[in-house]
Amino acid sequence: MPRAVREQQMMDAAVRIFGRRGFRAASMDEIAELAGVSKPLVYLYLNSKDELFSACIAREAKALVEAVRAGVEPGQSADRQLWAGLRAFFTHTAENPDGWAVLYRQARTHGEPFAGEVNVMREEIVAFVTGLIGAAACEVHHDPALADRDVAGLAQALVGAAESLAGWANETPGVSAKEAAATLMNFSWAGLENLMNGRPWQPRGQGATSSSR
Secondary structure (H helix, E strand, O other): HHHHHHHHHHHHHHHHHHOOOOOOOOOOOHHHHHHHHHHHHHHHHHHHHHHHHHHHHHHHHHHHHHHHHHHHOOOOOOHHHHHHHHHHHHHHHHHHHHHHHHHHHHHHHHHOOHHHHHHHHHHHHHHHHHHHHHHHHHHHHHOOOOHHHHHHHHHHHHHHHHHHHHHHHHOOOOOHHHHHHHHHHHHHHHHHHHOOOOOOOOOOOOOOOOOOO
């Protein structure tokens, strides 16, 4: 079997074990057994448990980012692009629950360098969503009405909500990727649409204010 194929087989097993048992509880013996190889071969290919975990993070992060980007078709309206991106995100996390558990739970709870590796992936998705929200503002206003800080904050909030909702959806029987995406779209788009049309929420009895002031 080619080395690249064998490595992916080992990483498939590692993602499953790490995702279900956690980094600390997972053993190289379990991973080797699930992959159908000897433990020395796992060490030969992937050096150590830490390096194997880092390789799993990198692979799963790349796959998630690529799935979200591939789900969005340029040229569509802003709301359709956001909807497509959310559906792609929730479809991928639903179809790869162990990979999502590695990224969302395991990597973040074990400090550096693992948490930093996940943050790189997260910031790439945040930047992508920031672009979508910025494009939506341009679609409504030829001269964008939303300040850069507002757009960046909205993107962070939306990605954070998507992460939490994906964890909930994967643990709740019967929740489809489409339903999860629709839940977040209903939660976010109405507010975004109002904000982009100059109707921001504000406490009662106070005059209109910019969220950036």
